[in-house]
Amino acid sequence: MTEAPIxxxxxxxHGAIGPDRRFDLxxxxxxVRRHExxxxxxxxxxxxRCDSSPFERLAEALGDHSxxxxxxxxxxxxxxxxxxxxxxxxxxxLHDLSIWRYEPRMAIETVIDTPLGPLHLVxxxxxxxxxxxxxxxxxLGALARSSGQPMTTMLGDFNDWIWNGPxxxxxxxxxxxxxxxxxxxxxxxxxxxxxIYCGGEARLLRSWTDKAARKASDHLPxxxxxxxxx
Numbered sequence: 001m002t003e004a005p006i007x008x009x010x011x012x013x014h015g016a017i018g019p020d021r022r023f024d025l026x027x028x029x030x031x032v033r034r035h036e037x038x039x040x041x042x043x044x045x046x047x048x049r050c051d052s053s054p055f056e057r058l059a060e061a062l063g064d065h066s067x068x069x070x071x072x073x074x075x076x077x078x079x080x081x082x083x084x085x086x087x088x089x090x091x092x093x094l095h096d097l098s099i100w101r102y103e104p105r106m107a108i109e110t111v112i113d114t115p116l117g118p119l120h121l122v123x124x125x126x127x128x129x130x131x132x133x134x135x136x137x138x139x140l141g142a143l144a145r146s147s148g149q150p151m152t153t154m155l156g157d158f159n160d161w162i163w164n165g166p167x168x169x170x171x172x173x174x175x176x177x178x179x180x181x182x183x184x185x186x187x188x189x190x191x192x193x194x195x196i197y198c199g200g201e202a203r204l205l206r207s208w209t210d211k212a213a214r215k216a217s218d219h220l221p222x223x224x225x226x227x228x229x230x
Contacts, residue, residue, distance in 0.1 A: 006154060007035070028216050039084070041108075045082055099127060136167075
């Protein structure tokens with residue numbers, strides 16, 4: 001393995017609302033830029049509290065290619081999550097993960113043309129209910145197993161705080177390389193809600209968090225470097 005690793009990042013930005021209860025998208029952008037990720041997944045992007053579109057502003061500020069899952073579209077704005085890449089990505093597919101009357105959920109699936117080769121990537125924000133996550137983990141596991149690509153990565157806020165919970169058990173076999181950091185709440189992290197999973201020839205070489213994010217969100221981000229092992 002001689003190629004430079006891919007740097008990826010996942011962060012639930014809590015609508016760009018910090019503990020001071022101010023909407024401040026610029027401090028989110030500044031923190032992401034500090035880590036210089038090649039690929040970043042952002043959850044809880046919310047335009048219902050501002051006049052402009054955070055989806056558009058984040059895409060313009062952080063990469064050349066993007067895809068968004070707008071799970072709530074209302075007269076007052078939109079809410080969802082997004083994926084941003086410095087490299088070209090195939091047309092994104094949105095997979096509906098919504099369960100019955102719970103909050104609408106989607107996964108973003110694409111293939112990104114990286115220097116290490118095609119990377120099959122899925123970004124997700126899963127539900128709070130244990131029953132929801134059982135169903136959603138089953139769908140994600142099927143996506144991981146059927147990608148047809150040599151490298152697969154899944155990242156996002158999986159809300160899977162139980163040790164050996166349904167998401168971890170559902171993805172471990174196909175994606176055995178993963179992060180394990182406490183990320184929530186950001187001011188006193190205790191729960192491992194946010195993760196990066198890798199499988200096939202993709203390996204998570206190292207990962208870390210950034211405590212400075214507590215000024216901008218109720219989650220800490222996870223930043224990781226991915227290599228290809230053949």
